[in-house]
Amino acid sequence: MRIVAVTACATGIAHTYMAAEQLEKTAKSLGHHIKVETQGAMGIENELSEKDISQAEGAILATDIEVERAERFQKIKTVRVPVQEAIKDPKGVIAKLQG
Amino acid sequence: MNSESSNLREFVFDCGLRNGLHARPASHLADVANRYGAECQLKNLRNGLEGDLKSVLAMIAVDVRAADRCRVRVEGEDSEAACNELRRFIEQELPGCDEPLAQVAIKGNAEGLPRGLRSAGLQCHFGIPVSRGVGRGKAVILGSLALAAGQAAESPDSPEEERNRLHRALTQVRDRVQSSLVQNADITQRAILQAHAAILGDAGLRRELEERIALGRSAAGAVVDAGNHFAGLLNQSGSAYIRERTVDVREICAQLLEEVSEPGSQPPPIELDGPAVVVADILGPQQLLAFDRKWLKGIVLGSAGTTSHAMILARSLGIPAVAGLADATRLFAPGDEILVDANRGLVIPRCPAEAWRFYERERQAYCRREAVLSRFSMAPAVTADGRVLEIGANVSSAVDARHAFANGADGIGLFRTEFLFLHRSTPPSEDEQLAVYETAVGAAGGRPVILRTVDVGGDKPLPYLELPLERNPFLGCRGVRMYAGHEEMLRTQLRAVLRASAAGMVKVMAPMVSSLDEALWFKHQVALAKSELLARGAGFDTAIPIGAMIEVPSAAFILGALSAELDFFSIGTNDLSQYFFAVDRENAGLAELSDVRHPGFLALLKQIADELGMLGKWVGMCGEMAGEARNLPLLVGLGLNEISAVASEIPALKEKAAHLSAAGCRKLLAEAVRCGTATEVDRLLCGSAEVQAPRPLLDAGLVTLNSASRDKDEAIREMVDALYAAGRTDDPQRLEDAIWAREAVYATGLGFGLAVPHCKSDAVSANSIGVLKLKHAVEWGSLDGKPVSMVILLAMRDAGPDGFHMQVFSRLARMLMDESFRARLMSIADRHELVSQIGEELNAAVAPADEGQANGATQPQGSGVHGTDEVKWARIQG
Numbered sequence: 001m002r003i004v005a006v007t008a009c010a011t012g013i014a015h016t017y018m019a020a021e022q023l024e025k026t027a028k029s030l031g032h033h034i035k036v037e038t039q040g041a042m043g044i045e046n047e048l049s050e051k052d053i054s055q056a057e058g059a060i061l062a063t064d065i066e067v068e069r070a071e072r073f074q075k076i077k078t079v080r081v082p083v084q085e086a087i088k089d090p091k092g093v094i095a096k097l098q099g
Numbered sequence: 100m101n102s103e104s105s106n107l108r109e110f111v112f113d114c115g116l117r118n119g120l121h122a123r124p125a126s127h128l129a130d131v132a133n134r135y136g137a138e139c140q141l142k143n144l145r146n147g148l149e150g151d152l153k154s155v156l157a158m159i160a161v162d163v164r165a166a167d168r169c170r171v172r173v174e175g176e177d178s179e180a181a182c183n184e185l186r187r188f189i190e191q192e193l194p195g196c197d198e199p200l201a202q203v204a205i206k207g208n209a210e211g212l213p214r215g216l217r218s219a220g221l222q223c224h225f226g227i228p229v230s231r232g233v234g235r236g237k238a239v240i241l242g243s244l245a246l247a248a249g250q251a252a253e254s255p256d257s258p259e260e261e262r263n264r265l266h267r268a269l270t271q272v273r274d275r276v277q278s279s280l281v282q283n284a285d286i287t288q289r290a291i292l293q294a295h296a297a298i299l300g301d302a303g304l305r306r307e308l309e310e311r312i313a314l315g316r317s318a319a320g321a322v323v324d325a326g327n328h329f330a331g332l333l334n335q336s337g338s339a340y341i342r343e344r345t346v347d348v349r350e351i352c353a354q355l356l357e358e359v360s361e362p363g364s365q366p367p368p369i370e371l372d373g374p375a376v377v378v379a380d381i382l383g384p385q386q387l388l389a390f391d392r393k394w395l396k397g398i399v400l401g402s403a404g405t406t407s408h409a410m411i412l413a414r415s416l417g418i419p420a421v422a423g424l425a426d427a428t429r430l431f432a433p434g435d436e437i438l439v440d441a442n443r444g445l446v447i448p449r450c451p452a453e454a455w456r457f458y459e460r461e462r463q464a465y466c467r468r469e470a471v472l473s474r475f476s477m478a479p480a481v482t483a484d485g486r487v488l489e490i491g492a493n494v495s496s497a498v499d500a501r502h503a504f505a506n507g508a509d510g511i512g513l514f515r516t517e518f519l520f521l522h523r524s525t526p527p528s529e530d531e532q533l534a535v536y537e538t539a540v541g542a543a544g545g546r547p548v549i550l551r552t553v554d555v556g557g558d559k560p561l562p563y564l565e566l567p568l569e570r571n572p573f574l575g576c577r578g579v580r581m582y583a584g585h586e587e588m589l590r591t592q593l594r595a596v597l598r599a600s601a602a603g604m605v606k607v608m609a610p611m612v613s614s615l616d617e618a619l620w621f622k623h624q625v626a627l628a629k630s631e632l633l634a635r636g637a638g639f640d641t642a643i644p645i646g647a648m649i650e651v652p653s654a655a656f657i658l659g660a661l662s663a664e665l666d667f668f669s670i671g672t673n674d675l676s677q678y679f680f681a682v683d684r685e686n687a688g689l690a691e692l693s694d695v696r697h698p699g700f701l702a703l704l705k706q707i708a709d710e711l712g713m714l715g716k717w718v719g720m721c722g723e724m725a726g727e728a729r730n731l732p733l734l735v736g737l738g739l740n741e742i743s744a745v746a747s748e749i750p751a752l753k754e755k756a757a758h759l760s761a762a763g764c765r766k767l768l769a770e771a772v773r774c775g776t777a778t779e780v781d782r783l784l785c786g787s788a789e790v791q792a793p794r795p796l797l798d799a800g801l802v803t804l805n806s807a808s809r810d811k812d813e814a815i816r817e818m819v820d821a822l823y824a825a826g827r828t829d830d831p832q833r834l835e836d837a838i839w840a841r842e843a844v845y846a847t848g849l850g851f852g853l854a855v856p857h858c859k860s861d862a863v864s865a866n867s868i869g870v871l872k873l874k875h876a877v878e879w880g881s882l883d884g885k886p887v888s889m890v891i892l893l894a895m896r897d898a899g900p901d902g903f904h905m906q907v908f909s910r911l912a913r914m915l916m917d918e919s920f921r922a923r924l925m926s927i928a929d930r931h932e933l934v935s936q937i938g939e940e941l942n943a944a945v946a947p948a949d950e951g952q953a954n955g956a957t958q959p960q961g962s963g964v965h966g967t968d969e970v971k972w973a974r975i976q977g
Contacts, residue, residue: 010844013857013893013905014912018849021913041859041895042905064844084845087916088882 137175154303207444350383476507483792512743578611736768848881
C-alpha cells in the first residue's frame with residue numbers, strides 16, 4: 001500500500017528522526033511505499049504534497065505535539081500514535097492502518 | 100569654627116564612609132585624637148548620640164552611618180592644633196580608610212540544590228554562603244562568647260589588688276596580640292589584629308573598667324560588665340557592619356576574663372587533632388586564628404553576619420564558611436561528621452555516603468575543568484580564525500604580578516603604582532619603587548609591563564601631597580593634572596620606572612590625559628628623568644614606549660594628535676564610562692545608567708579602536724569591562740591588541756577567546772552599535788550564533804568509557820561534567836536541569852541498551868555529542884524495560900539557526916535505529932577510535948557526494964585544542 005506519515009516530538013532533536021527511520025525501514029521491508037515528513041528542530045522536511053496525500057491509502061501521524069497543517073489529512077484514513085510507539089513497534093503501527 | 104571660649108573649637112562634617120564609622124576607621128581617628136591633650140567629643144547630629152573621640156568603642160556607639168552629619172568639639176590647651184589636625188584627617192584621610200561594601204549573599208535553598216543531592220533525600224540545613232569551597236570534618240562545637248564571671252566576681256579582693264589583676268590581664272592580652280602582629284605578614288590579618296590592639300588600648304573601655312573596680316567590683320565582674328555595656332551599645336547600631344563588631348569586644352573581654360579568673364574556671368582552648376568543622380554562634384577573629392589551619396576544614400556560624408572579622412579572615416584564608424544557621428550549636432553533636440558546602444550555602448550533618456560520593460565526583464569534575472583551563476592559560480589567546488589577543492593582568496603590587504604570570508598573563512596591562520604611595524607619610528623613594536618594579540619585571544620574564552604613574556587625587560588623597568579640598572574630586576585635580584604641583588615626586592617615579600626598564604620590557608603610561616599639552620608635558624618629564632639618569636650614568640631603555648590612558652572623553656577625539664606624540668594607549672573603561680555617562684560609579688542607585696554595553700558607549704569604544712587601528716597604534720583596555728567574560732565578543736570585535744583583567748579571570752578569558760570567531764565578533768559589534776539599549780545588546784550577545792566559531796560536535800574529551808556511574812542521575816551528571824570540563828557549558832546545573840526536563844516528558848531509553856538524552860538550551864555554549872559507556876548497565880525507563888549500557892547525549896544551543904549541526908543530529912538519530920551501527924559502537928573500546936568511527940559514518944551519511952566533508956562532524960585526532968583538523972572542520976562548517 002501507499003502510506004504517508006508525519007513524525008514530530010517535543011524537542012525535535014532525536015525522536016522525530018528515529019521514528020521516521022523506523023517507519024521508512026519497516027514499511028519498505030514489508031513491501032509498502034512510504035513517504036515520511038519530519039517536523040523537527042529544522043522545521044518541516046520531506047514535506048508531503050497534496051498529491052502525495054491524495055495518492056496514499058492511509059496516513060500515520062506519529063506525534064507528541066500538535067501536527068502542523070493537520071487539515072491535510074482530513075479526507076484520508078489516519079492513525080495517530082505517540083512517537084515512541086513508532087520507534088518501538090513500527091510494524092504494529094503500520095498494521096493498525098491496514099486493520 | 101571658633102566659638103566663644105578661646106580653648107573651645109568645633110567643626111561639622113558629613114560622614115563619607117560607606118560602611119559608617121566602624122572599628123578600623125574609628126581606630127585611626129582615635130589615634131589622631133590621642134596625640135593631643137584636649138578633650139575631643141564626637142556628636143552625631145542625626146541621632147543626638149555623643150561619644151569620646153579618643154575611644155574607638157565610644158565612637159562606634161555614636162552610630163555614625165554614611166552621610167550622617169556630625170560635630171567635633173575640641174576643648175583644652177592644644178585645641179587649635181588638635182582641631183586642625185582632626186579636621187584635616189577627617190576630610191582627607193578618613194574616606195580612604197573604608198573598604199568595599201559587603202556583597203549581599205543569598206541564603207541557600209532546596210530549589211538551588213543539584214539533582215544529585217536532591218535525590219539523595221538529604222537532611223540538610225541552609226545558610227548564607229560566606230567563603231566559597233567545600234570542606235568536611237568532625238563537628239567541634241564552641242561555647243558562646245557570652246561573658247559570665249563565675250565565682251571570682253562575687254568575692255572581690257581589695258580594689259587595689261583587683262586593679263593590679265586587671266592591668267596585668269590587659270598587658271598580657273595586649274602583648275599576645277602584639278606578638279601575633281609581629282609574626283603576621285598578611286595584610287587582612289594584620290588589619291584585624293590592629294583593630295583588636297586598638298580596642299585593648301581604648302580609653303573608653305579602660306575608663307569603664309576602672310570605674311567599676313573603684314565601685315568595688317572584682318576585675319572579672321568589671322570585665323563582664325564593661326564588655327556587656329559596649330556590646331549592648333554596638334548592638335543598637337543601625338549598621339549591620341557595626342553590630343558585627345560586637346564580636347570583637349566580646350572576644351577581647353573573654354580573653355581578659357580568662358586572664359583575671361582562677362585557673363580552671365574558664366574552659367580550656369580547643370585543639371584540633373583531625374579534620375574539623377567549627378560550629379559556633381559567633382566566632383572571634385583571634386579564636387579563628389588560634390586553630391590549626393591544617394585541620395580547620397570549615398566554619399558554620401549561627402549569626403548571620405557576613406562581614407564579621409572572622410568571616411573576612413575565612414575569605415582571605417580560603418576556609419569554606421556558611422553563616423546564618425539559626426541555633427547552629429544545637430543542630431549538631433560534637434564529633435558528628437559534617438560537610439560544609441559554602442558554594443551553595445548548605446550544611447549536611449552525619450553526611451551520608453551518597454552525598455560524599457556526589458561531592459567527590461564534583462571535585463573530580465572541577466579538577467578536569469582546571470586541567471583544561473590551564474592548557475589554555477599558558478598559551479597565547481588566539482581566536483578560531485587566527486586573531487591574537489594579548490590577555491594582560493591588572494596588578495597593584497609585585498606579589499600580584501607574580502600571581503598574574505602564574506595564571507598565564509601575557510603581560511601586565513596596568514600596574515597601579517599608586518598603591519605604593521598610599522597609607523604612608525612620605526612618598527616612596529626611587530630605590531624603594533625600583534625594587535618593586537624590578538621584581539614585577541623579573542616575574543614578567545620578557546613579557547611587557549605597563550607601569551602607570553601614580554593616579555591619585557580627590558578620591559585617593561595622600562596626606563603628604565596637601566591637595567586642596569574639592570567639592571567634586573573625580574572632576575578635579577587628579578592623575579596627570581596634579582603632577583605639575585609635584586614635579587619632583589613624578590620625576591622620582593619616572594627615574595625608578597626608567598631604571599626598571601633596563602631589566603625587561605617596560606612601558607610607562609600617564610593617567611587622565613585629556614589634552615595634547617598634558618601628553619607633551621608628560622613626555623618632557625620622561626625626557627628630563629632620562630637626562631638625570633644619563634648624568635648619573637644609570638642604564639635604562641632609551642626607547643621606552645610612552646603611552647596614555649584613554650579615560651577622559653576629550654582624549655578620544657584628538658587621537659591623531661596624541662598618536663603623533665605617544666606610542667600606545669589603554670582604554671580605562673571605569674573612568675571613561677563615568678565621565679561619558681555623567682554617572683558617579685560609586686552611586687549604586689545609578690549603576691543602570693552607566694552600563695558599559697550601552698550602544699553609545701560601544702560606539703565610542705569603536706571609534707577609538709578604529710582610529711587607533713588606522714593609525715597603527717597599539718591599543719589595550721584595562722578596567723572592569725575587560726574582565727567580564729561575556730563582554731569578550733564585543734572586545735574581540737573592537738580589534739584591540741590587548742585586554743587587561745584581574746588575574747584569576749585570565750584562563751577563562753583565554754579559553755573563551757579560542758572559541759570565538761573574530762569575523763563574527765566584528766559583525767556582532769557593528770550590529771551592537773546600531774542598537775538602542777544595553778538590553779538589546781545583551782540579547783544580541785546571547786543570541787548570536789556567528790560569534791562562536793564552530794567546534795567539532797564530538798571529540799575524545801566528550802567520550803567516557805568504563806564509567807562508574809551507578810544510576811541515571813550520575814550518568815547524566817557525568818556527561819554534563821564532561822561538557823563543563825571542555826568549556827561547552829557555563830552553567831552545568833542548568834544544563835542538567837534542561838536534560839531532565841526532557842526526560843520528564845518521557846524517558847529517552849530507546850531499548851537495545853541505549854539511551855539518547857537530549858536538550859536544546861541556552862546553557863549549552865557549543866553544540867555537542869557526548870558518549871558514555873557504563874561499566875554496569877543502569878535503569879533508564881527504556882521502551883523495552885531493559886537497563887542501559889551506552890548513553891549518547893545530544894546537546895544543542897538555543898541560539899540561531901544551525902542547520903548543519905541539526906542535520907548531523909538527525910542523521911545520528913536515524914543511524915542509531917540501525918542494529919549493525921549500534922553493534923559497532925558497542926564493540927569499540929578506544930575513545931579516539933569511537934570518535935573517528937562515528938565521524939566517518941556520519942560524514943558519509945550527511946554528505947555522501949562530497950569528499951570534502953570527510954571529518955566534517957567530528958575531530959578524529961582526539962582533543963588537540965588548536966589542531967589543524969579543527970581549522971579544516973571550521974572551514975567546512977562555514
